[in-house]
Amino acid sequence: MTYRYDVITLFPEMFGVLTTCGVTRRAHERGIWQLQTWNPRQFASDRYKTIDDRPYGGGPGMVMLAQPLAQAIDAAQHDQRVAGLPAGRVIYLSPQGRRLDHARVVSLLAEPSLVLLCGRYEGVDERLLNTVVDEEISLGDFVLSGGEIAAMALLDALIRQMPDVLNDAASAAQDSFADVTTGGLLDCPHYTRPEVYAGQAVPPVLLSGNHADIARWRRQQALLSTLSKRPDILARAREAGQLTQADERFLALQSS
Numbered sequence: 001m002t003y004r005y006d007v008i009t010l011f012p013e014m015f016g017v018l019t020t021c022g023v024t025r026r027a028h029e030r031g032i033w034q035l036q037t038w039n040p041r042q043f044a045s046d047r048y049k050t051i052d053d054r055p056y057g058g059g060p061g062m063v064m065l066a067q068p069l070a071q072a073i074d075a076a077q078h079d080q081r082v083a084g085l086p087a088g089r090v091i092y093l094s095p096q097g098r099r100l101d102h103a104r105v106v107s108l109l110a111e112p113s114l115v116l117l118c119g120r121y122e123g124v125d126e127r128l129l130n131t132v133v134d135e136e137i138s139l140g141d142f143v144l145s146g147g148e149i150a151a152m153a154l155l156d157a158l159i160r161q162m163p164d165v166l167n168d169a170a171s172a173a174q175d176s177f178a179d180v181t182t183g184g185l186l187d188c189p190h191y192t193r194p195e196v197y198a199g200q201a202v203p204p205v206l207l208s209g210n211h212a213d214i215a216r217w218r219r220q221q222a223l224l225s226t227l228s229k230r231p232d233i234l235a236r237a238r239e240a241g242q243l244t245q246a247d248e249r250f251l252a253l254q255s256s
């Protein structure tokens with residue numbers, strides 16, 4: 001299955017990072033996913049290629065006009081259909097959206113095509129959201145200069161979960177939140193050469209070659225990290241039945 005992602009953005013050049021760097025580049029070169037960007041300026045109806053205007057009711061900044069965005073979205077979905085794909089679900093990246101998590105990333109892998117809408121300035125005309133946007137997704141409770149970086153983060157998270165993208169399927173599965181919907185923990189610490197750095201030695205168990213001890217140590221470190229940094233995730237893992245009796249025994253020792 002190949003994935004087709006269309007992005008509506010005033011800065012298409014930002015997305016070159018995904019097709020020229022790292023894991024996402026290699027997956028793109030292998031045809032596992034495709035990217036098409038659409039600049040709303042090309043769909044502006046006037047000769048000045050206006051894509052924004054002042055807000056009704058006054059206030060600072062500018063608002064993106066609905067018409068150029070709607071036409072760009074329509075062009076993208078038409079192109080997807082011409083490519084034999086369904087017209088993709090339209091997702092607007094904004095702080096008003098539902099917070100992105102691993103579960104949503106995994107569920108979006110069911111969509112062979114998506115249209116990602118990146119806002120700028122103060123946002124887009126609400127009537128666009130009410131007519132052609134299917135869903136709003138937020139990267140977190142902070143404000144970026146535009147939706148592009150959030151869209152790139154979503155694309156990166158999606159691509160690394162696609163089959164055959166990561167050379168070790170286990171590393172995707174071991175992603176901290178790989179099974180957060182069923183109770184993933186935070187990641188364990190990682191070490192590599194040299195054996196001593198900044199006066200700190202690699203934990204001896206990792207040099208022991210005893211894979212059972214190493215796996216136990218890593219699990220226990222993940223439990224400790226999750227307990228101290230994200231007790232909410234630990235509680236969710238417990239509720240999802242993801243903690244073993246050995247986990248619970250270890251955790252009980254921590255609080256005794």
Ligand SMILES: Nc1nonc1C(=O)NCC1CCCCC1
Nearest residue numbers: 093094119123138139143144150
């Ligand atoms: N946070 C976020 N998560 O997803 N997007 C975010 C963002 O901060 N986006 C910038 C805003 C800027 C005003 C226009 C609409 C997008």
